[in-house]
Amino acid sequence: EDKVVQSPLSLVVHEGDTVTLNCSYEVTNFRSLLWYKQEKKAPTFLFMLTSSGIEKKSGRLSSILDKKELFSILNITATQTGDSAVYLCAVLMEYGNKLVFGAGTILRVKS
Amino acid sequence: EAGVTQFPSHSVIEKGQTVTLRCDPISGHDNLYWYRRVMGKEIKFLLHFVKESKQDESGMPNNRFLAERTGGTYSTLKVQPAELEDSGVYFCASSQVHYGYTFGSGTRLTVV
Numbered sequence: 001e002d003k004v005v006q007s008p009l010s011l012v013v014h015e016g017d018t019v020t021l022n023c024s025y026e027v028t029n030f031r032s033l034l035w036y037k038q039e040k041k042a043p044t045f046l047f048m049l050t051s052s053g054i055e056k057k058s059g060r061l062s063s064i065l066d067k068k069e070l071f072s073i074l075n076i077t078a079t080q081t082g083d084s085a086v087y088l089c090a091v092l093m094e095y096g097n098k099l100v101f102g103a104g105t106i107l108r109v110k111s
Numbered sequence: 112e113a114g115v116t117q118f119p120s121h122s123v124i125e126k127g128q129t130v131t132l133r134c135d136p137i138s139g140h141d142n143l144y145w146y147r148r149v150m151g152k153e154i155k156f157l158l159h160f161v162k163e164s165k166q167d168e169s170g171m172p173n174n175r176f177l178a179e180r181t182g183g184t185y186s187t188l189k190v191q192p193a194e195l196e197d198s199g200v201y202f203c204a205s206s207q208v209h210y211g212y213t214f215g216s217g218t219r220l221t222v223v
Contacts, residue, residue: 004153034212041216042115042202043154088154096167097142099212101154 002027006089006102017079021105023089024071033072036088079109115215117203123221129191132218136205143186149199193222
């Protein structure tokens, strides 16, 4: 069965800290790995990773994919209270365009 | 560009009743998806429409769930009759290309 596992399940840090969120996967036909941020409502897109070893950056957030070891990390530097959210990792399947999600990491940034 | 709109945002119904959730995708998006998050579990795929056709409904839990997409525009997801285990948040998403998913805010369904 296709599976995406995120760790840690939850995390509490102080403003200014750097955090690393992990995502490992075992799927039958991988196309891409996506990261989403979910605050109160709709998951919002952060990154899509298709190739190994190429870091994607957006401000204080960055992410990289390792297709040999089947994992990805999401880094957030200089965290702010506005980074508090659930971070979701999902694998986009090669056939059918469906996403297989991990359970998410709940991040709380304390001021 | 208007986003994906879902309504209602919340619904509380009694076991055995019927509920219909609606999703309006982004205009022009051929692909429409339904997902569900049951308490404490991952978000799970339910089904995928391409225009008005069901492309993949492998995630639909049972025949109490019926999804339609009229004329390739908005979609409805009907649960009839609802059971307690149907409680959760139902997300809709749309895309025009393979990976450009935009999610709606979800409908929180509580069956009591």
